[in-house]
Amino acid sequence: MSLRRLPSEERLLAYAAGTLSAPEAVVVATHLALRPETRVWSELGQAVGGGVLEDLEPSALGAGALDKTLALLDQPAPQEPTVRLDKTDPTLPAPLRGFELGPWRWLGPGVRVRNVLGPRDGDCRVILLKIAPGQSTPRHTHGGVELTCVIEGAYETESGVFGEGDFEEADPSVLHQPRVVSSKPCLCVAALDGEIQLPGRLGKLLAPFVKL
Amino acid sequence: MSAAQCDGGALITRIAQAQDRAAFAELFAHYAPRVKTLLVRSGSTPSAAEELAQEVMLAVWRKAHYFDPKRASAAAWIFTIARNLRIDSLRRGSSALYAVDLNLGAEEPAQPDAILSGMQDAQIVRSAMQTLNPDQSQAIEMAFFQEQTHSQISEALGVPLGTVKARIRFGMMKLRAFIEREAGVAS
Numbered sequence: 001m002s003l004r005r006l007p008s009e010e011r012l013l014a015y016a017a018g019t020l021s022a023p024e025a026v027v028v029a030t031h032l033a034l035r036p037e038t039r040v041w042s043e044l045g046q047a048v049g050g051g052v053l054e055d056l057e058p059s060a061l062g063a064g065a066l067d068k069t070l071a072l073l074d075q076p077a078p079q080e081p082t083v084r085l086d087k088t089d090p091t092l093p094a095p096l097r098g099f100e101l102g103p104w105r106w107l108g109p110g111v112r113v114r115n116v117l118g119p120r121d122g123d124c125r126v127i128l129l130k131i132a133p134g135q136s137t138p139r140h141t142h143g144g145v146e147l148t149c150v151i152e153g154a155y156e157t158e159s160g161v162f163g164e165g166d167f168e169e170a171d172p173s174v175l176h177q178p179r180v181v182s183s184k185p186c187l188c189v190a191a192l193d194g195e196i197q198l199p200g201r202l203g204k205l206l207a208p209f210v211k212l
Numbered sequence: 213m214s215a216a217q218c219d220g221g222a223l224i225t226r227i228a229q230a231q232d233r234a235a236f237a238e239l240f241a242h243y244a245p246r247v248k249t250l251l252v253r254s255g256s257t258p259s260a261a262e263e264l265a266q267e268v269m270l271a272v273w274r275k276a277h278y279f280d281p282k283r284a285s286a287a288a289w290i291f292t293i294a295r296n297l298r299i300d301s302l303r304r305g306s307s308a309l310y311a312v313d314l315n316l317g318a319e320e321p322a323q324p325d326a327i328l329s330g331m332q333d334a335q336i337v338r339s340a341m342q343t344l345n346p347d348q349s350q351a352i353e354m355a356f357f358q359e360q361t362h363s364q365i366s367e368a369l370g371v372p373l374g375t376v377k378a379r380i381r382f383g384m385m386k387l388r389a390f391i392e393r394e395a396g397v398a399s
Binding site: 008009010012013014016017018019022040041043044045046047048049050051052053054055056057058059060061062065066068069070072073077 | 231233236237240241243244245246247248249250252253258261262265266269270273274284285286287288289290291292294295296298299327331332334337338341352353355356361362376377380381384385387388391
């Protein structure tokens with residue numbers, strides 16, 4: 001079986017249906033922004049959503065529902081929630097531009113990480129990882145599913161090379177140690193569930209600093 | 213086929229071009245009750261669903277000029293607005309994420325013509341859904357309701373998770389192939 005570098009059809013359907021958790025949806029949306037050819041699946045999901053909507057039994061609405069809505073038509077649209085622009089990064093792919101970002105933090109030699117603030121689901125949250133050429137993240141296993149999308153550069157794992165726009169779904173049983181093989185730093189967005197456990201002495205050494 | 217016919221695309225176009233309130237009322241009569249059902253089946257209380265259904269139709273009015281009948285059917289477009297507002301009501305601030313899915317951008321269509329013109333044709337999509345076997349269409353339809361994860365679907369149906377995923381995957385591939393064929397690939 002060839003290496004899969006896009007989300008599964010069932011994950012794309014869940015994205016289209018709006019049932020993915022926010023952190024997972026952020027990573028999938030980033031992939032879709034960078035890889036328009038995958039959008040056929042999410043758009044197909046939306047088309048199916050339209051079919052599902054059309055076939056639903058209509059529910060009775062309260063008296064005056066239409067009049068109430070008609071009365072609102074001429075009012076100005078509400079303001080979009082504002083984000084602090086100095087805390088966002090306009091160079092990121094579109095789905096990430098609307099989120100405030102935490103500060104970059106050191107996570108071992110050549111590895112930096114920052115939080116994407118907002119999308120959370122229990123312990124699951126979104127981070128940006130920047131890894132210098134030739135560097136690896138410390139070997140780690142995963143508490144839960146990790147979804148990753150490469151924004152810039154490329155890394156290599158035991159399974160193969162992942163380049164710009166590629167989507168990786170980590171297997172929780174696999175010890176993961178991506179190594180950057182691009183000549184520029186590799187920037188990734190990832191959804192992490194649970195704590196990353198960094199095994200071994202380096203893990204113990206880093207644990208107080210890493211707070212992932 | 214649904215009993216009530218409604219040319220949603222034409223109505224949205226009339227709203228976009230002439231702020232046509234009669235067109236809006238007609239669109240509202242057809243879709244607001246269905247959006248309410250969708251939201252109830254996704255876990256909203258009936259009163260919250262009714263409130264949100266009205267907000268969805270208000271958003272349809274405000275965003276009508278973004279609607280591109282060459283990219284999506286009216287039903288798919290309204291479904292997408294409903295999805296976004298539902299997500300927004302659950303967790304504030306996620307709308308930025310999904311903006312691209314409303315085809316709001318001025319970017320070029322990413323899809324080959326055949327699949328694109330097929331997907332914007334609600335009738336073709338419906339016929340495609342009828343070609344699925346019952347297991348496949350059930351798994352796909354369940355994915356749209358009640359924040360169902362695939363594991364929950366697997367439990368509800370009493371089949372292994374892998375089977376649910378396979379039904380969704382093969383169902384989606386079958387839909388895509390059917391739509392591409394129906395829309396007439398000029399090869």
